[in-house]
Amino acid sequence: MVAGQMIYVDISKTLEVKYTTGIQRVVKNFTRELVEKSGNRIVLLIYDKGLRKFRIVCTDGFMKFVEDSGKRDFDRLSIVTDDAIGVSEMGAGNIFLDIDGVWLASYGRSRLYPKLKKYGIKIAVYIYDIIPVIMPQYCHQNTVMHFLEYIGAVLQYADCIITSTQTTGIAIEKLEDELGTKHVPSFVSWLGSDFERHNVNEKAKEKTGTNSGEETPDIAPDVIDALCEGKYILCVGTIEPRKNHALLLDAFEERLFDEGLSLVFVGRSGWNIEPFIRRMKGS
Numbered sequence: 001m002v003a004g005q006m007i008y009v010d011i012s013k014t015l016e017v018k019y020t021t022g023i024q025r026v027v028k029n030f031t032r033e034l035v036e037k038s039g040n041r042i043v044l045l046i047y048d049k050g051l052r053k054f055r056i057v058c059t060d061g062f063m064k065f066v067e068d069s070g071k072r073d074f075d076r077l078s079i080v081t082d083d084a085i086g087v088s089e090m091g092a093g094n095i096f097l098d099i100d101g102v103w104l105a106s107y108g109r110s111r112l113y114p115k116l117k118k119y120g121i122k123i124a125v126y127i128y129d130i131i132p133v134i135m136p137q138y139c140h141q142n143t144v145m146h147f148l149e150y151i152g153a154v155l156q157y158a159d160c161i162i163t164s165t166q167t168t169g170i171a172i173e174k175l176e177d178e179l180g181t182k183h184v185p186s187f188v189s190w191l192g193s194d195f196e197r198h199n200v201n202e203k204a205k206e207k208t209g210t211n212s213g214e215e216t217p218d219i220a221p222d223v224i225d226a227l228c229e230g231k232y233i234l235c236v237g238t239i240e241p242r243k244n245h246a247l248l249l250d251a252f253e254e255r256l257f258d259e260g261l262s263l264v265f266v267g268r269s270g271w272n273i274e275p276f277i278r279r280m281k282g283s
Contacts, residue, residue, distance in 0.1 A: 005040050006094040008121075011057065012046045013100045015076045021268060022237055023101045023128065026164075026191050028066045030099055030126075035059060046080055047107045053084040087112070092120030099126040099162075103143075103150035110149050113157035125154050126162045126189075130171050131242050138242030140271050155179065161186040223264055232262040239277070240270030249280060 014027045035042045044057035061079030068074050090096070096116050102109060116123055132139045132147035139147075154161065155176060161184050163169045169186045176183050233256075239245055245265065252263045269277055 006043060006091060007034065007038070007040050008043045008045055008054075008090060008094065008096045009034070010045045010047065010054070010096070010098060010102060010105070011062075011100055012105060013102065015046050015057070015080070019268070026126075026128075027100050030189075030191075032063065032066050035063065043085075045085070047105065048084065049106050051084050053086045056081050056083040056085060087115045087121070088119050090116075090119065090121050093122070095122045095124055097124045097126070103132075103147045108149060109153040113153045117157055122159045123157055124160050124162060125158045126164075127151075127154070127168060127172065128164055129168050130175060133175060134171060135242065138240075138244075151175075155181045155184060158184050160184065162189050163187070164189065164191050222262075225262075227264075229262070231260055232264050234264045234266065236266045238267045238270045239265060239273050241272055245280075246276055249276075 009031055011027055011031065014024045017024065020028070031042070031044065034040070042059065044059060044062055045054035046057055047053075048055045058079045058081050065074060065076060065079055098109070113123055130147075130151060132144045133151055136144045161169075161172060163172070163186060166188055169188060172186060173183060233248070233252075235245065235248060237243055249263065252261065256263070265280065
């Protein structure tokens, strides 16, 4: 990036959903860091299908949204302004950064990216993984279909790719080799997070020596026991087939529970996971 460049960030999907989990957490905190520290002007966008343009999100409102991430009643669309901008108005040499779950966006990237290139706008894409391509059996068929269109557009038009791990970067390079496409320059960056420290309850406070005057969340007693003992594996993320929680539970049922370890899953239930949820609750 060059100082003074405009960076446009499409946060449509994060503002449209009513929850804050993996990708939404990254979008909020990665973008907050850009706003606070990059030295560039960051323009936050949400796509308006009626206007066929991007509406501009109030930056101060977005920062308030990040701060109030734990409040489910925050009106996310209240921070969207009436100002709108089309691709042709974004300015050659500026950057369009895709970091959200845009393979599900209403403005398909196979249509958007060629327009951005036409007007000289650089495209940077943050890719979390390419599991829908390399292991489609673990993903919903609609996700696979949309992701294939998305990754094809990325490999054809992106100026750079950002990944959260070297493993993902290597997988993308292998895919490029298999398809015979050019290697898009890639970089590894950290994931954004917004975890806050909480004391768990009076029992945990007694063991950890923390203050008793702080507000505490409602956490199940068996989870408290595991945390206080300090012998547990914590698995964070939406529970869904592609993350193979079942294999981890297999290992615990075979031996690790007998070794005195506990297993803690933190995350909402995803698709096609009901039999595993029943099994997990029975373990």
